[in-house]
Amino acid sequence: MTRPAPRPRLFAGDRVRALRARLALSQMQLSQRIGISTSYLSQIESGDRPVTGGVLAALARAFPLDWVDVAPEDDSAMLVGAVEAGTDPSVPAALLDEAEVVRALQQQPALARRMIALHAALRRSEEQLRVLDDRVDAQATPTLLPWEEVRDWFQASGNYIDPLDRCAEALADALPQGRALIERLQAAHTVRVIDDGMAAPLRAYDAAAGTLTIDGAQPIETRHFQLAHQLIRLEAADLIEGIVAGAPLRSEAARELLRVGLANYGAGALLMPYARFRAAARAVRHDVDALRQQFGVSFEQVCHRLSTLQRPGLPGVPFYFCRIDMAGNITKRHSATRLQFAQYGGACPLWVAHEAVAISDRILVQVAEMPDGARYVSMAKGLVKATSSYRQVPRRYAVVLGCEIEHAASFVYGDGLDLAGADGATPIGPSCRICPRRDCDQRAFPPAGRALLVDPDRRAIVPYRFE
Known part of the structure; x- marks a missing residue:
C-alpha cells in the first residue's frame, strides 16, 4: 500500500x-x-x-x-x-x-x-424528516401553496442571493451618503414620491402616472424600506426577472411572490450594504439596537439582514432568524444554522420566542439545547406594529435571532450566560411530533412512529411513555 x-x-x-x-x-x-x-x-x-x-x-x-x-x-x-x-x-x-x-x-x-459528505447527508435527512412533519400538518393541502414554494426557494438558496446582494451594494455605494432614495427615484426613473398619511396600503406604485405613494403614518424605517423596495424593483428589474425565470416554481402566483421577496431582499441589502454592514456588526458584536440606529432601519430589518450574511469568502456569523405571532405561528424563518423549527407552527413551548411575543419591547435571552446536543444562544424581542387608526388592531409578534454557542463570543446577547454548564441550557426540540425527548413535561403529543407505553396505575404529568 x-x-x-x-x-x-x-x-x-x-x-x-x-x-x-x-x-x-x-x-x-x-x-x-x-x-x-x-x-x-x-x-x-x-x-x-x-x-x-x-x-x-x-x-x-x-x-x-x-x-x-x-x-x-x-x-x-x-x-x-x-x-x-x-x-x-x-x-x-x-x-x-x-x-x-x-x-x-x-x-x-x-x-x-x-x-463529511455522509454527515451532511444525515443533516439533510433530518431536514427532510422535519419537512415531512410539516406536510403532515398541511395534509389537507395536496400541493405546496405559492408562498410555501417561495419560502422553500429562499431556504434552499441559503437566504443569500449573491448577484442581487452585490447589485444593491453597488447601488448603495453610488448614492450620495448611501440614502438619497427619493432623489434617485426622481432623477433616474422620473418617479414622484407622495407621502400620504391617509394612504391605505404601505406602498402604491402607479407606473402610468409615475407616482409612488407611501403611507406617511408608518415609522420612518418602514417608509425608507418601501422606497428602497421600489428603487430595487426598477434598478434591478432584469436581474430579478432572470432569477425568477430560473426558479423551479409551478404557478404565476409563486413567481409574483418571488419577485416581491427578491425586491424585499434587495431593499434590505441596499439599506444595509453587505461589507459595511458586516464590518459594523462585527464591531458591535451584533448588537441589534446599535446597528438599527447606525443604519436607520428597524429592529426586525436588522435581524433579518444578519441572517443573510453568507457571502462566499466573506461570511458572517451563521444565524437563524424567526418571526412568530401571538398564536405561535412562525410567519417568517431563515436559518444558516442546523437549527430548524416546524414550518406551520407548533414550535417547542420552551422556546424563548413564546414568552417574548407576549412582552413588547423587552429583550429576552436563552441558551437552548436541541436533542442532538447542539446549543444555541437566542435573543427574542416582542414588537408591536403601529397602526394609523384606533379601529385597527395592532400587530403583535416577536423576532428571534440566534447562533450556535461556538459564535457566542461574537454575539453580545451571550454575555453572562452559562454556555457550557450542565444545567445552563433549556432543552428544546423542533416539534413534539419529531422530538425524541422522554422527560419533557411540556410535551403536547407523542412523537410519530414510537410505540406508546401506558400504565393505568401510574400517572405522571404526561400520561404515557414511549419506546
Whole structure:
C-alpha cells in the first residue's frame, strides 16, 4: 500500500499574529482559547515552529469567521466540517477527538471528505424528516401553496442571493451618503414620491402616472424600506426577472411572490450594504439596537439582514432568524444554522420566542439545547406594529435571532450566560411530533412512529411513555 505523501509543514506565524492583533488578544489569551501553551504560541508567531493540523483545527473551530479572513487558502472549512462530523453526539457511535479527526484528514483525505459528505447527508435527512412533519400538518393541502414554494426557494438558496446582494451594494455605494432614495427615484426613473398619511396600503406604485405613494403614518424605517423596495424593483428589474425565470416554481402566483421577496431582499441589502454592514456588526458584536440606529432601519430589518450574511469568502456569523405571532405561528424563518423549527407552527413551548411575543419591547435571552446536543444562544424581542387608526388592531409578534454557542463570543446577547454548564441550557426540540425527548413535561403529543407505553396505575404529568 502506497503511503500518502507527507504534507509540507505550514509556517503561518504572521497570520496567527494578525488574527491575534485583530481580536486584541494577548498571547496568553489566544493560547488558552486554542488549548496550547503560551511559549508554543510564541514560537509559532516567531516562525520557529510550524502550525500543526491540530492547531489549525483549533484556530478554525475557535475563530471560524476571523481565521477565514486571514487564511482563506487553508482547508479551514473542511477541518471544521470534519470535526463536526467526528464529534456529533447525535450519531450513535464513539466520538472522535479533534486530533484523530485531523490525523484522518491528513492521512486519508478522501475518506475524511466522504465522512463529511455522509454527515451532511444525515443533516439533510433530518431536514427532510422535519419537512415531512410539516406536510403532515398541511395534509389537507395536496400541493405546496405559492408562498410555501417561495419560502422553500429562499431556504434552499441559503437566504443569500449573491448577484442581487452585490447589485444593491453597488447601488448603495453610488448614492450620495448611501440614502438619497427619493432623489434617485426622481432623477433616474422620473418617479414622484407622495407621502400620504391617509394612504391605505404601505406602498402604491402607479407606473402610468409615475407616482409612488407611501403611507406617511408608518415609522420612518418602514417608509425608507418601501422606497428602497421600489428603487430595487426598477434598478434591478432584469436581474430579478432572470432569477425568477430560473426558479423551479409551478404557478404565476409563486413567481409574483418571488419577485416581491427578491425586491424585499434587495431593499434590505441596499439599506444595509453587505461589507459595511458586516464590518459594523462585527464591531458591535451584533448588537441589534446599535446597528438599527447606525443604519436607520428597524429592529426586525436588522435581524433579518444578519441572517443573510453568507457571502462566499466573506461570511458572517451563521444565524437563524424567526418571526412568530401571538398564536405561535412562525410567519417568517431563515436559518444558516442546523437549527430548524416546524414550518406551520407548533414550535417547542420552551422556546424563548413564546414568552417574548407576549412582552413588547423587552429583550429576552436563552441558551437552548436541541436533542442532538447542539446549543444555541437566542435573543427574542416582542414588537408591536403601529397602526394609523384606533379601529385597527395592532400587530403583535416577536423576532428571534440566534447562533450556535461556538459564535457566542461574537454575539453580545451571550454575555453572562452559562454556555457550557450542565444545567445552563433549556432543552428544546423542533416539534413534539419529531422530538425524541422522554422527560419533557411540556410535551403536547407523542412523537410519530414510537410505540406508546401506558400504565393505568401510574400517572405522571404526561400520561404515557414511549419506546
